[in-house]
Amino acid sequence: LKSYRAWLQYDKIEDIDRKLYLKWFTAIGVATDTKITKSAVNEIIWAAESMLEKTPDINEETLDRTSIILGTYRHIHLEEYGLSSDLLEDVNEEGYVIKTVNNNEKQQILLIGKTDKGILYATYHLLRLIQTKASLEDLHIKDAPKNQFRMINQWDNIDGSIERGYAGNSIFYVNDNITDNLERVKDYARLLSSIGMNAISINNVNVWDEETNIITEKYLPKVKNIAEVFRAYGITIYLSINYASPIVLGSLETADPLDENVQNWWKQKVAEIYKYIPDFGGFVVKADSENRPGPFSYGRNHADGANVLAEALKPFNGIVIWRCFVYNNLQDWRDKETDRARAAYDHFTPIDGEFLDNVILQIKNGPMDFQVREGISPLLGALEKTNQFIELQVTQEYTGQQKDVCYLVPQWKEILEFDTYAKGQGTKIKDIVNGSVFKNNYSGIAAVSNIGNDINWTGHTLAQANLYGYGRLTWNPDLTTEEITKEWIYLTFGQNDQVVENITYILLNSWKTYENYTAPLGVGWMVNPGHHYGPNVDGYEYSKWGTYHFADCHGIGVDRTVETGTGYTSQYFPQNAETFNSLETCPDELLLFFHHVPYTYVLHSGETVIQHIYNTHFEGVEELKEFIQKWNDLDGLIDKVIFENVKERFHMQLENAKEWRDQINTYFYRKSGISDDKNRKIY
Ligand code: BDP
DSSP, X not given: OHHHHTTOOOOOOOHHHHXXXXXXXXXXXXXXXXXXXXXXXXXXXXXXXXHHSOOOEEEETTOTTOSEEEEETTTSOGGGGTOOTTTTTTSOTTOEEEEEEEETTEEEEEEEESSHHHHHHHHHHHHHHHHTTXXXXXXXXXXXXXXXXXXXXXXXXXXXXXTTOOSSSOXXXXXXEEOSOHHHHHHHHHHHHHTTOOEEEOSOSSOOTGGGGGGSTTTHHHHHHHHHHHHTTTOEEEEEEOTTHHHHTTOOSOOOTTOHHHHHHHHHHHHHHHHHOTTOOEEEEOOSSTTOOOGGGGTOOHHHHHHHHHHHHGGGTOEEEEEOOOOOTXXXXXXXXXXXXXXXXXXXXXXXXXXXXXXXXXXESSSSSSOSSOOOOTTTTTOSSSEEXXXXXOSOTTTTTTTSOOOOHHHHHHHHHOBOOBTBTTOBHHHHHTTTTTTOSSEEEEEEOOOOSSTTSSSSGGGHXXXXXXXXXXXXXXXXXXXXXXXXXXXXXXXXXXXXXXXXXXXXXXXXXXXHHSSOTTOOOOBOTTTOOSBOTTTTTTSTTOOOOOOOSSEEOOOOOXXXXXXXXXXXXXXXXXXXXXXXXXXXGGHHHHOOEETTOBOTTSOBHHHHHHHHHHHHHHHHHHHHHHHHTTTTTSOHHHHHHHHHHHXXXXXXXXXXXXXXXXXXXXXXXXXXXXOOOOO
């Protein structure tokens, strides 16, 4: 099925084009002999069979007949091809060169990796070029990932369910155990490595009862199998752990990180895991967060908490990925001073420098929780002496749950380009998370996956673009949204002009449209509690989770200013602090995230807040109707199954958007008593 193949379609190439590409696939020369290189060769074989109906011979490098040669720079005899031996000097361990050369009047394409991972990435790059119909006659490409860690987090549970999963059940767990069906896992590994991912955690960050056992002999033999599949694609495996494991699994009375028995217990546990998986990556930890145990129970801080694990992992080169999603989820809504947005910064900046050097702090992009729009986390940039990842959410928990189309690459791009001013002007998030600003040992990007066992992986087929875009952007944050989008469309749907134009239009506008019909001006939430789909303006307003909008008959918004509010704005570096703190300079789209204003407050756009709410909510639904029209125009031009899948989702999205529009507009009309100046129907 086309929808299953996602962006690895390898569609049949016809006519003249076929000739252009066929000549490269008579024989493949393989200079390096590793599992990862084998994966690369296999991928070429599949692709050649599928695109050209040709099975290339596989030979050693030197054969004259070969036209594609794969190997590391140590194995390929570069001089024989007129190339300098320091060709790969300036690329990192995962980098590569793709080069078309003339050898004894015969053309050849060299895929030269710095290591075998580079060979694999070069292979996917070459196949991408063919699928997008690029010429191979004169290639000279040098590329390497800009981020060291490019990670995906599965929030999958052993019972097969997926926390915040919107595409069926887990591909990793069936019948309350780790799956033996490694075919699908392998196809996932192919998808991930084709977009440059190199790390995966395979279980939910919320490690409850049964999940705690994942680091025991009950599951480790099967974790090992999964690790083997990923290893062949250059992807290292990680596990989420329960901080109370020493108590639950070890029958100790405490999980206090400073207790010697606890320290020893972790050391033994880690040694046991490495017996099964010698290149195990390490632990992902959600501690003292949303009712999960952690070091606070013992009066210890998070550095103590993480370091006990880091000590144990150190001898094996393992790392601890410690999440900063730490806040009080039992706060008193009547206390306007407690601001959830402040929490991560308040917890972690005082202990900057206390973490061992194999600990990485994983920081969500915003201080709240993956809203369609919120401020950028001020913790990103504030830690000078601690390794850090940014965490993004590919799964669309708050952005339509893969029923609604919401292409997030534009959002991530904005986040990565955000200037923190941490080291003066131009200290962008992308340069903090790639480790260059603070010269970190470890750095990178992690994100919550959006896949499940639905045949098309992501429920909504257009949501495949989010996973693709996440990978490409993480590989190289300097790629433009337009480049990534075009690439994905070409790979998934081909190059029919109308298809490209309409899908580009839908994707590039979808985030804005989703924002238009949901919670306004950065205030966030207003979703149904629990499952988080659909509108419920006051659903969380008087609850303990700390996610408020403070709407009354006079105005709306969260006052996070220094003078009259929670003081959150002061967590940013001065330039940003001033921009957000002042009503004059705060950008419209974040106004209600930072300020509480009357409904009649006039935005930079010239509209009042209330009129903006009405306008965007009416417009959001109209824009969606336009998407639907553009999609329907593609009937017959794209795969029928994909066409119907998206059509059906659009139907659900339209219902959802109307519900949002009507509830939001009605709510604010009743609260404010101010009517729409265009006299549209509000209930
Ligand atoms: C929130 C989700 C919750 C996760 C939590 C987390 O609603 O299911 O467990 O984040 O990141 O977005 O730990």
